[in-house]
Amino acid sequence: MRSKLIFILAVGLILIFIFANDKITGNFLKKKDSGNNNTANTVNTQLKDKAGNPSSLSKINLLVTEPLEGETVTNSAITIKGVTNPNATVFINEKEIKADSNGNFMTSLVIEEGENLLVIIAHDEYGNYIEKELAINMVSVN
Numbered sequence: 001m002r003s004k005l006i007f008i009l010a011v012g013l014i015l016i017f018i019f020a021n022d023k024i025t026g027n028f029l030k031k032k033d034s035g036n037n038n039t040a041n042t043v044n045t046q047l048k049d050k051a052g053n054p055s056s057l058s059k060i061n062l063l064v065t066e067p068l069e070g071e072t073v074t075n076s077a078i079t080i081k082g083v084t085n086p087n088a089t090v091f092i093n094e095k096e097i098k099a100d101s102n103g104n105f106m107t108s109l110v111i112e113e114g115e116n117l118l119v120i121i122a123h124d125e126y127g128n129y130i131e132k133e134l135a136i137n138m139v140s141v142n
Helices: 002-019
Strands: 023-032 039-048 060-066 077-084 089-092 095-098 104-110 114-123 129-138
Touching (some): 060 114, 060 129, 077 114, 095 104
Antiparallel strands (some): 039 060, 077 104, 089 095, 089 114, 114 129
16 A cells, blocks of 8 residues: 555656756765764755756755664664755655654654664645655564
């Protein structure tokens, strides 16, 4: 059910951009934190009009600071933290939250044992969106 919903959302958003005659360009940066060897994932996008000019209102960022991609946890209750555009709406799997006026967001989620896929989507008031997927492993400790 979740994968069908994600697929439908993705197709719908792609169609919106096609009909608006806009193009999306973007890049993915994986930065290494020299203090504790953790990595932070940043995804940036820039919406352009059909002439290739960047829109000044369309840039949306998403930085997931916790958990990290591929992280293994021993507790089924995890905290997801990050930063996006101020007041953006953030969906983590099917849970909707709102970023604060500084763009910070945080929520808790219960995951199952084994590999869990977190799909994090942020969108702003202009209809711009960005998506990040993280695989998190949960192992029980005996």
